[in-house]
Amino acid sequence: MADLELSADAPACAADGVWLACIECGEQFAPFDDVRYTCDDCDGLLEVRYADPPTWDDFEGRGVWRYAAALPFDAGVSLPEGATPLHDVPRLEADLGVERLRVKHEGMNPTGSFKDRGMTVGVRVAQAVGVDRLACASTGNTSAALAAYGARGGMETLVLLPAGKVAAGKVAQASLHGARILEVDGNFDTCLDIVQDLAGRGEVYLLNSLNPFRLEGQKTIGLEILEQFRDEEGSYPDRIVLPVGNAGNTAALYKCLRELEASGALAAEEVPKLTGVQAAGAAPMVEAIDHGWDDTERWDDVETRATAIRIGNPVNAPKALPGIRATSGTAVAVSDEAITEAQRDLAGEGVGVEPASAASVAGLRKLREAGVVDADEQVVCLTTGHLLKDPDAAAEAGEDPEPVPGTTAGVLDHLGG
Ligand SMILES: Cc1ncc(COP(=O)(O)O)c(C=O)c1O
Numbered sequence: 001m002a003d004l005e006l007s008a009d010a011p012a013c014a015a016d017g018v019w020l021a022c023i024e025c026g027e028q029f030a031p032f033d034d035v036r037y038t039c040d041d042c043d044g045l046l047e048v049r050y051a052d053p054p055t056w057d058d059f060e061g062r063g064v065w066r067y068a069a070a071l072p073f074d075a076g077v078s079l080p081e082g083a084t085p086l087h088d089v090p091r092l093e094a095d096l097g098v099e100r101l102r103v104k105h106e107g108m109n110p111t112g113s114f115k116d117r118g119m120t121v122g123v124r125v126a127q128a129v130g131v132d133r134l135a136c137a138s139t140g141n142t143s144a145a146l147a148a149y150g151a152r153g154g155m156e157t158l159v160l161l162p163a164g165k166v167a168a169g170k171v172a173q174a175s176l177h178g179a180r181i182l183e184v185d186g187n188f189d190t191c192l193d194i195v196q197d198l199a200g201r202g203e204v205y206l207l208n209s210l211n212p213f214r215l216e217g218q219k220t221i222g223l224e225i226l227e228q229f230r231d232e233e234g235s236y237p238d239r240i241v242l243p244v245g246n247a248g249n250t251a252a253l254y255k256c257l258r259e260l261e262a263s264g265a266l267a268a269e270e271v272p273k274l275t276g277v278q279a280a281g282a283a284p285m286v287e288a289i290d291h292g293w294d295d296t297e298r299w300d301d302v303e304t305r306a307t308a309i310r311i312g313n314p315v316n317a318p319k320a321l322p323g324i325r326a327t328s329g330t331a332v333a334v335s336d337e338a339i340t341e342a343q344r345d346l347a348g349e350g351v352g353v354e355p356a357s358a359a360s361v362a363g364l365r366k367l368r369e370a371g372v373v374d375a376d377e378q379v380v381c382l383t384t385g386h387l388l389k390d391p392d393a394a395a396e397a398g399e400d401p402e403p404v405p406g407t408t409a410g411v412l413d414h415l416g417g
């Protein structure tokens with residue numbers, strides 16, 4: 001992989017070997033002295049850096065905090081999270097025609113999505129910087145995770161959601177865990193603009209994936225996939241396929257791979273190809289990859305049934321695009337129909353996911369059919385959220401219940417007919 005850019009020498013501003021660096025101008029900052037989300041000098045995205053990138057021997061325990069050696073703290077506000085299953089899906093594997101297919105089901109986290117991995121770290125950092133009012137913009141899952149982890153940490157939470165565009169399960173979670181929910185007349189990108197303004201004015205502590213500490217927690221998805229796959233198969237996967245919205249996971253996985261390569265834990269030829277999938281109605285990352293751009297152009301009008309990835313301005317694009325390119329991956333857009341079909345395919349293997357999650361499998365099918373993914377590849381698809389997050393989409397994708405009379409004879413008659 002090209003261009004590691006990870007300095008091994010901790011600058012004077014570092015705390016316990018941890019600091020922040022701007023990915024654009026390289027300026028370095030103390031990690032917890034002040035609240036900052038982007039570079040003071042150029043407004044570029046910040047990245048957490050460590051004096052000692054970890055190796056496999058540094059990890060012990062289970063879940064996100066198994067990877068404490070790769071994180072800024074030893075422990076966090078925990079429910080606990082991580083240690084999600086890596087499912088085999090033999091029928092789907094055969095149907096798609098790849099040598100090996102595994103599904104990393106992040107819907108099995110405490111609030112039903114991968115966001116919990118970022119929040120356990122993010123809320124711990126909020127404690128370290130001494131704030132008590134947490135906020136996020138969300139397509140739903142971030143709000144559910146923030147509400148739960150905020151509640152766990154005894155902190156106030158505020159979430160901004162695009163009105164009418166968030167799946168029912170997610171709003172219910174945010175509500176019951178005690179978040180104050182603001183339904184914004186606008187899409188997710190508008191919500192994020194507003195919450196960034198509020199954070200800039202010091203009103204709230206921002207826990208969207210613009211916050212570099214969130215991505216540290218999400219990095220552990222990659223660490224877990226590599227360890228689980230290696231323990232079962234004796235090698236690392238050739239490719240990791242994931243749904244892309246704000247491109248936080250893509251950025252986090254790339255950072256995971258860079259750090260492992262920097263420490264010598266992963267050889268250059270062992271680095272999996274990061275492959276992003278977006279819904280056709282919200283695909284600025286795919287557009288940027290297709291055109292060779294360094295950043296995305298904002299899509300003002302976005303639409304997809306996969307509401308979790310209904311995002312037109314992926315803030316982590318400057319971190320994620322180089323990751324897709326450096327790992328020789330790609331990005332692809334899929335239709336809502338293909339997403340629903342993939343949701344059914346996964347459900348047929350007993351793996352229940354929400355629509356956005358199924359995008360990874362839909363994307364793999366499309367790339368396999370196009371010959372971009374080879375038949376001899378070992379692939380991991382990431383499924384990011386649980387089926388119950390979006391019960392309406394699940395009910396629409398599934399079969400309707402059949403009304404029957406309240407007698408055994410009536411039921412037998414119905415089944416026989
Ligand atoms: C279920 C689900 N999948 C995928 C995504 C997109 O993740 P990212 O912003 O890391 O690209 C989200 C984010 O909202 C999500 O909730």
Ligand SMILES: [Zn+2]
Pocket residue numbers: 022023024025026027039040041042043044
């Ligand atoms: Zn900068």
